[in-house]
Amino acid sequence: MTGAGFGTAFAGCGIDSGRISILANDFPALHAVVSKAEECAGGSVTFSKNHTAKHQELQGPALTANPAEYTAKIVTNGSIVPLLTDGLLRPLDDLVAKHGQSLGKNQLITIDGKVMAVAFMANAQHLIVRQDILDKVGKTAPTTYEQVLETAEAIRAAGIMKYPFAMLTKSDWNLGEEVVNMYIGHGGEFFKPGTAEASVNNAKGVATLEMLKALMQYSNPDFLTYNTAAVAPIWEAGELAMAEMWGSSVGGLIDDEGSTPAVVKNTVPVGAPTVAGGSRPASTLWWDGFSIAKNISDEDAEATFIALVNGVSSEMVKANNDKAVWLMDAYVPGKSAEGVSMVASAGAEPYPMLPYMGLLHGAFAAEVPDFLQGNESAEQTLADIEAAYTTAAQEKGFLK
Amino acid sequence: MKHRTFFWFILPSLFFMVLFIALPIASVVVQSLFVQHEQVMVEVENCGPFKCETVIQADPDATADLRKSAPLGKYNSLKTYTNRSHLAFDELASIWTTSETFAGFVSGVYNLPFYKALFFTLTYTFLVSPSFLFLGLFIPLGVTRLP
Numbered sequence: 001m002t003g004a005g006f007g008t009a010f011a012g013c014g015i016d017s018g019r020i021s022i023l024a025n026d027f028p029a030l031h032a033v034v035s036k037a038e039e040c041a042g043g044s045v046t047f048s049k050n051h052t053a054k055h056q057e058l059q060g061p062a063l064t065a066n067p068a069e070y071t072a073k074i075v076t077n078g079s080i081v082p083l084l085t086d087g088l089l090r091p092l093d094d095l096v097a098k099h100g101q102s103l104g105k106n107q108l109i110t111i112d113g114k115v116m117a118v119a120f121m122a123n124a125q126h127l128i129v130r131q132d133i134l135d136k137v138g139k140t141a142p143t144t145y146e147q148v149l150e151t152a153e154a155i156r157a158a159g160i161m162k163y164p165f166a167m168l169t170k171s172d173w174n175l176g177e178e179v180v181n182m183y184i185g186h187g188g189e190f191f192k193p194g195t196a197e198a199s200v201n202n203a204k205g206v207a208t209l210e211m212l213k214a215l216m217q218y219s220n221p222d223f224l225t226y227n228t229a230a231v232a233p234i235w236e237a238g239e240l241a242m243a244e245m246w247g248s249s250v251g252g253l254i255d256d257e258g259s260t261p262a263v264v265k266n267t268v269p270v271g272a273p274t275v276a277g278g279s280r281p282a283s284t285l286w287w288d289g290f291s292i293a294k295n296i297s298d299e300d301a302e303a304t305f306i307a308l309v310n311g312v313s314s315e316m317v318k319a320n321n322d323k324a325v326w327l328m329d330a331y332v333p334g335k336s337a338e339g340v341s342m343v344a345s346a347g348a349e350p351y352p353m354l355p356y357m358g359l360l361h362g363a364f365a366a367e368v369p370d371f372l373q374g375n376e377s378a379e380q381t382l383a384d385i386e387a388a389y390t391t392a393a394q395e396k397g398f399l400k
Numbered sequence: 401m402k403h404r405t406f407f408w409f410i411l412p413s414l415f416f417m418v419l420f421i422a423l424p425i426a427s428v429v430v431q432s433l434f435v436q437h438e439q440v441m442v443e444v445e446n447c448g449p450f451k452c453e454t455v456i457q458a459d460p461d462a463t464a465d466l467r468k469s470a471p472l473g474k475y476n477s478l479k480t481y482t483n484r485s486h487l488a489f490d491e492l493a494s495i496w497t498t499s500e501t502f503a504g505f506v507s508g509v510y511n512l513p514f515y516k517a518l519f520f521t522l523t524y525t526f527l528v529s530p531s532f533l534f535l536g537l538f539i540p541l542g543v544t545r546l547p
Contacts, residue, residue, distance in 0.1 A: 087464060350451070395436065
């Protein structure tokens with residue numbers, strides 16, 4: 001108990017007491033933010049964190065409890081929506097006014113006039129290419145998915161690689177995201193305007209699935225296990241020529257760990273391809289930010305907020321500049337940020353923040369593997385997606 | 401054993417079995433007849449790092465009021481049991497009327513999540529488990545008979 005008397009001395013951020021407990025996804029940029037926030041622990045300030053890829057399944061039950069298991073959740077424009085729907089987050093206006101002087105206006109996520117989250121990084125999926133391999137087959141970096149197919153075929157025909165391409169097609173949230181991106185690239189609308197009724201069983205939906213299947217011919221047959229953690233080492237081993245990856249993972253690919261200088265030197269981030277003659281890239285814009293639970297004491301909320309403001313400080317940005325596209329002023333964009341910037345300037349749309357989008361995303365993830373494995377037709381798969389979505393949306397009260 | 405002694409002997413165990421097994425099962429059965437309340441939707445102005453836009457969002461306060469007045473949710477009778485994710489009565493009927501061959505019917509049924517899982521479980525029970533049992537017995541028996 002010696003620490004208690006020196007609480008203020010230990011806690012470097014001006015917090016005397018309180019509970020800070022953070023739930024977050026598991027990738028380097030978020031580790032950097034949460035670890036920086038952890039520096040506020042000490043004395044009678046307790047700190048705990050949980051970085052897990054299953055954060056989205058945990059967040060609802062964990063924040064519904066009173067007091068909530070976690071005082072903060074690192075959210076994205078996708079994962080914040082179920083928490084807003086269930087009213088599990090607290091407005092941050094007071095805390096921003098009191099402790100948020102260092103935050104930029106563009107960082108405040110304002111919903112119906114209330115600040116509900118503080119964004120600290122932008123993210124998007126885009127293509128990365130190996131310049132040396134493209135040079136060998138005499139191709140430039142593809143700007144459309146049709147060119148991706150041509151280039152992949154050229155690389156295969158030249159005998160360089162049998163499976164030159166990968167995207168994040170693990171049969172979970174990842175594959176759902178690829179379907180969402182490709183459908184947006186085709187100019188598709190997910191819902192009948194103004195309603196929660198899915199409308200993906202159409203020509204654009206068929207073209208989306210057919211394009212994904214065509215691409216998977218050039219991806220290792222293991223593609224249904226491919227998430228970032230699986231594809232990054234394959235890229236670093238030099239066994240891929242083109243991959244669709246998150247901007248936040250590019251920094252790890254071009255650092256001096258885990259790969260050879262030849263691969264690193266030739267790893268080039270490019271924008272997200274368009275598809276089927278469309279002008280909008282087949283990708284969605286994301287932000288990651290922090291939000292604070294409603295069912296906790298005001299004291300814990302304040303302590304957590306101060307710690308997380310410390311987590312996104314200029315000091316953190318300077319120490320971790322290339323781990324993400326940070327939204328803070330101290331950020332100096334480098335090579336790893338080029339892909340995300342290109343996606344944003346090419347006019348990509350933010351991921352739709354609709355309360356029932358998560359259910360449709362889940363239906364994509366559950367039904368599309370059957371199609372990619374050749375077990376059923378595109379039309380059948382799309383009909384199954386709409387039916388599975390409708391059932392889920394009825395259970396959740398979004399559809400009658 | 402006297403009935404009285406027996407009763408006191410099993411009482412603690414009976415009590416906890418009712419509390420932790422029987423009551424939760426009853427509670428699940430009751431809850432299975434309900435689904436979530438219809439979400440009250442509102443249009444809100446939503447601003448982020450990329451742009452401001454008007455989006456539809458659920459109104460948690462209005463939904464919370466509904467929940468307070470009827471905590472179990474909206475009564476749905478047995479429809480959760482018969483919906484597409486489970487027994488899929490409507491889908492079965494439509495597959496039966498539209499499929500021309502029996503094989504077409506089977507493949508249509510196989511496309512429904514519950515029946516797919518059921519086929520899988522039955523196949524496992526009647527194919528994999530018996531083979532395990534018989535091969536597990538006869539292979540060692542055969543091996544012991546080798547000279």
